[in-house]
Amino acid sequence: MSIIEFARKKSPWVLHVNAGGCNGCNLELLSCLTPRYDVSRFGVYNTDNPKHADVMIVIGPVTLKYKEIITNLYNQMPDPKVVMAVGTCTCTGGIYQGCYGHCGALDQVLPVDVYVPGCNVRPEAIIDGLVLALDMLNEKERKILEDKKAKAKGVA
Amino acid sequence: MKTTIQYGPQHPVWVEPIRLKLNVDGEFVKDVEYEGGFVHRGIEKRFEFDYNKGPYLAERVCGICSTHHSTCYCLAAEKTMNLEVSRRATIIRTIICELERLHSHILAVGLTLEAIGFENLFMLCFRTRESVLDVFERVTGNRVLHGHNIVGGVTRNIGPEMAKEMSDFCDELEKKCHDLENMIVNSYTIKQRMKGIGIMSEKLARDLAVVGPVARGSNVAYDVRHADPYIMYDEVKVEPIVEKDGDCWARSIVRVREWFQSIDIIRQCLPLLDGTPDEIFVKSKALPEGEHFARVEAPRGELFYYLRGKKSKELDRVKIRTSTYGNAPGIVPLVKGCHLADVGFITVTFDPCIGCIDR
Secondary structure: OOHHHHHHHHOOEEEEEEOOOOOHHHHHHHHHHOHHHOHHHHOOEEEOOHHHOOEEEEEOOOEOOOHHHHHHHHHHOOOOOEEEEEOHHHHOOHHHOOOOOEOOOHHHOOOOOEEEOOOOOOHHHHHHHHHHHHHHHHHHHHHHHHHHHHHHHHHO | OEEEEEEOOOOOOOOOOOEEEEEEEOOEEEEEEEEOOOOOOOHHHHOOOOHHHHHHHHHOOOOOOHHHHHHHHHHHHHHHHOOOOOHHHHHHHHHHHHHHHHHHHHHHHHHHHHHOOOHHHHHHHHHHHHHHHHHHHHHHOOOOOOOOEEOOEEOOOOOHHHHHHHHHHHHHHHHHHHHHHHHHHOOHHHHHHHOOOOOOOHHHHHHHOOOHHHHHHOOOOOOHHHHOOOOOOOOOOOOOOOOOOOOHHHHHHHHHHHHHHHHHHHHHHHHHHOOOOOOOEOOOOOOOEEEEEEEEEEOOEEEEEEEEEEOOOOEEEEEEEOHHHHHHHHHHHHHOOOEHHHHHHHHHHOOOOHHHHHO
16 A cells, blocks of 8 residues: 555545535535544545645536536546435436436536435435545556556666 | 626535526626426325325424424314314424524525635534534434424324433533524624625515515515414414524525524423323324315425325325525526626525425
8 A cells, every 4th residue: 555545545535516405415424524423533624725635525416507617627636536326316417307407417528436325415425435435546546556567677 | 708607506505406497697697597396296196095004104294493493284184174282292393493404594594604715603603513414313213314203293202301411412412502503693794705795675575475584684574484384383472583684694694593483493492391291193084075275484494285085094185385485586587687707606595495496
């Protein structure tokens, strides 16, 4: 385990994006950050800056107006990054299927790594998803390092 | 020197996206442009589907005032079918609505405190709110979206044991709320930060026709529960809570005082459950026909549903005028002329729920 990997496992920084949808899952994510389901004891910190974030938590079916902004935010995040789709409407469109104002699901816009279904999700499910996201983050980290090594060898 | 600042749509103060385009001269905001519609999904179109599934859809308009949405939809739908809901279902609806107002107001006060940087009291507010969610989970089975209302009644009953548990909960919560109130009201720092900021005069409030705690903070005594009683509010006495100043402090204090009003209403409703027959659902024999509207007092103000049926299972049109939609025009004149540091804070005292505004 490299030192970066170790540090990331101890403290993933999270970017909370609401891309439409009702507030149900938003509130549950807020509940996650507050005393009852305190995720900050695992080192999870809710950052406001996409340039500092490791995990992007998206809530709601991406609306047509928000599509551009969310890709912008995604591009600003440094590698490795993990995208988490929280809530049924983010995973599949859910109840909003057939409404005209949204893209359908998050995976139409961004590559999604972790799906957390449920309408609305429970805080326990979000914590489960975060734990899964951490493993993926480390996997991606390892892959990037290996690629770098292979490249260095090729140059030498 | 004049500068233009983009405030939002992705901004740390708000959980949801809105965009304010600020023209700033030094530290003062000279001009504001409001842009919404980032969360517009077009859910109104979806209502033209099946009137029985309407309450389920109405809850998904906004997750914070979900029961108020479905109650309002059900009231409008029941009017079009001339359906008389049983007394027990009406009492249960009132109890759930008031519980929801409690959780929403505790959340709103907590977020306001976070906006001025008082993280500790924000956490305490949220801890208190969790106990309300626990009761929700015991009564309806869900924490945020309850799925409790259907056209013709409610889905789950409140038995005598649950009523006893609830009255215990009321005592416990009142104690916790008194603690929070003492901390907020006696704090010199919070008072200094909140008083005299973002003042909405009574005339402006009446001109813009703002609703809910925003209007009541500006000395406009308008509360739908008092002005046009629905469900149980003609038997339960409700007086609108009014503050005079119209600043951020007044708006927050209205919410704080409404905690105790809600607890009081739940206490008045619980004894009414004894001896009421156990019937909670009435099946309708007619289909929706003609047009009707209903309005309720959601935590953020007056909520309005208009419904038109065409004597078939599908509805013709449903129009929603949410409370925050009525409040949104008030943001612009208040932000104009204030400090740049107060912009986020003033908007948060409006308790913006963008899911409601844009639908």
